[in-house]
Each structure stands twice: as C-alpha cells, then as structure tokens.
Amino acid sequence: MEYRxxxxxRVFVLRVDDGEDILESITALAEEKEIEKAFLFMLGACRTANLVTGPLKDMIPPEPLWNSFVDPHEIIGIGNIMLENKKPVVHLHTGLGRDGKASIGCMRKYNEAFMVTEILLLEIDGMDAVRKFDSKRGFAPINFGEKEN
Structure with missing residues (x-):
C-alpha cells in the first residue's frame, strides 16, 4: 500500500443533459478548468452505457469483459480523474439498474445521458500523483510523488 x-x-457541480456523453463531458470540464486530480460522485440516468464488468479470465494483464446497455437505466457512480500522458483520464465505476436488474462496472467508451446526470467533482490539491501505464498489469495505476513534465 502507498498513499499521499x-x-x-475547487468544487464543481456538473449537469450532463439528455443525449450528451457522460465521460466526454467530465473530460471536457477537466481540460477546460485544468483539473489534474479529482474525486467524483455521479447520479442520474443513462440511455446508452458501455461497462467493463470484470476480467474475462483470472489473469494479469486482464482481458476486459464488456457489457453494453441500450435502454434507459438509473445510474450511480464514483470515480477519479488523474493525468496520464499530460491528459486528464476519468476512471469511473458505475452501478446501473433497470426493472430490478443491476450491473456494476467501469464506464468506458460512449455513455449517453438520459434526461439528466449530475456529477459532484472535488479537485484534489497538495499532492503529486499521475497515472503511468504498467505493461505487466495491463493498465495505468496511480503513481505518487511524480509530476507530469
């Protein structure tokens, strides 16, 4: 374990309206406001969602198991933003529910808001942290004490 x-x-409240892409909206705000590190909370609904709902097999690096949804679902999520290669990257785990069925996973690709999705974003100051790709793990974990040049 390692921590900082x-x-x-700064604190931002973001409203993503019907038809807008959720991840693209968060990323655009991070780029516009030069947010390098943040924690976020999300609630609302989505019309289209693409989630990685686990690894296909118990192996590292993992091969993602994809699930896509094309009808409106209620959503709740928690995630963060960290720089990777000098660009803000959103890592957002989301729970989706519809008609008594639920799924949880990491939101990726295109995810369209339905009606409205609201996001509370808390910027993190006073610590150095970035994402760096680790080929052995197959993803980019947070690395502390490093700055993007």
Missing part, C-alpha cells in the same frame, strides 16, 4: 495526503481544492 492532499486537500480539497
């Missing part, structure tokens, strides 16, 4: 301490910086 930081402070909450």
């Amino acid at each position: 301490e930081g402070k909450i910086g």
Whole structure:
C-alpha cells in the first residue's frame, strides 16, 4: 500500500443533459478548468452505457469483459480523474439498474445521458500523483510523488 495526503481544492457541480456523453463531458470540464486530480460522485440516468464488468479470465494483464446497455437505466457512480500522458483520464465505476436488474462496472467508451446526470467533482490539491501505464498489469495505476513534465 502507498498513499499521499492532499486537500480539497475547487468544487464543481456538473449537469450532463439528455443525449450528451457522460465521460466526454467530465473530460471536457477537466481540460477546460485544468483539473489534474479529482474525486467524483455521479447520479442520474443513462440511455446508452458501455461497462467493463470484470476480467474475462483470472489473469494479469486482464482481458476486459464488456457489457453494453441500450435502454434507459438509473445510474450511480464514483470515480477519479488523474493525468496520464499530460491528459486528464476519468476512471469511473458505475452501478446501473433497470426493472430490478443491476450491473456494476467501469464506464468506458460512449455513455449517453438520459434526461439528466449530475456529477459532484472535488479537485484534489497538495499532492503529486499521475497515472503511468504498467505493461505487466495491463493498465495505468496511480503513481505518487511524480509530476507530469
């Protein structure tokens, strides 16, 4: 385990309207406001969602198991933003539900809001952290004490 301490910086509330892409909207805000590190909470609904709902097999690096949804679902999510190759990357785990059925996974690709999705974004200040790709793991975990040049 490794950790760093930081402070909450700016606070943003983002409304993603019907038909807008959720991840694209969060990324656009991060780019516009130069947000390098943040924690986020999300609630609302989506019309289309693409989730990685686990690894296909118990192996590292993992091969993603994809699930796509093309009808409106209620959603709730929690995630973060960290720089990777000098660009903000959103890592957002989402629970989707519809008609008594639920799925949880990592939201990726295109995800269209239905009616409205609301996001609370808490910027993190006072700590160095970036994402760096690790070929052995097959993804980019958070690395502390490093700055993007």
